Amino acid sequence: MAEDWRPRHAALLEALTASGELPEAWRPAFDAVPRHHFIPGEIWEQRATCVPMTTDAAWWDLVYRDAPIVTQVDDGLRGRPGDRDLVQLHTHDGGAHAHRAGGRRRAAGVGGRHRQ
Structure with missing residues (x-):
């Protein structure tokens, strides 16, 4: 237009x-x-x-x-906001990690890296 x-x-x-x-x-x-x-x-x-x-x-x-x-939104992945799997935050003595479907986890906080 x-x-x-x-x-x-x-x-x-x-x-x-x-x-x-x-x-x-x-x-x-x-x-x-x-x-x-x-x-x-x-x-x-x-x-x-x-x-x-x-x-x-x-x-x-x-x-x-x-x-x-x-x-x-959603780190640039396609789809509507909120259509992604929910992220669960697990805390323990060693720190906090965010878990997604598929077994990927990321250290919570600035600069966390994906691990298998």
């Missing part, structure tokens, strides 16, 4: 400037670079759960709204 993004872009910049979130000194840089150039085609809106944007109109609305945009 050919979208005239310029009115949306201008409205977002006006709102951000009026709220004080976008300093006047930074406005020329934001004005020169369209936001949609940095947003992938598959995005979700963060609500109680991630809601996929399934139409062009919904995509454009979210891209040019002052709101968080989720660009990846």
Whole structure:
């Protein structure tokens, strides 16, 4: 769909400037670079759960709204959020591990690695 993004872009910049979130000194840089150039085609809106944007109109609305945009769920695996197996967290004296179906486990915390 050919979208005239310029009115949306201008409205977002006006709102951000009026709220004080976008300093006047930074406005020329934001004005020169369209936001949609940095947003992938598959995005979700963060609500109680991630809601996929399934139409062009919904995509454009979210891209040019002052709101968080989720660009990846479930580590990039295909499917809807929540369609994956639940992860169980097991703790013991040696630490904590997250277990998934198929026998894979990962040390819980930052930088955990998959082990068989």
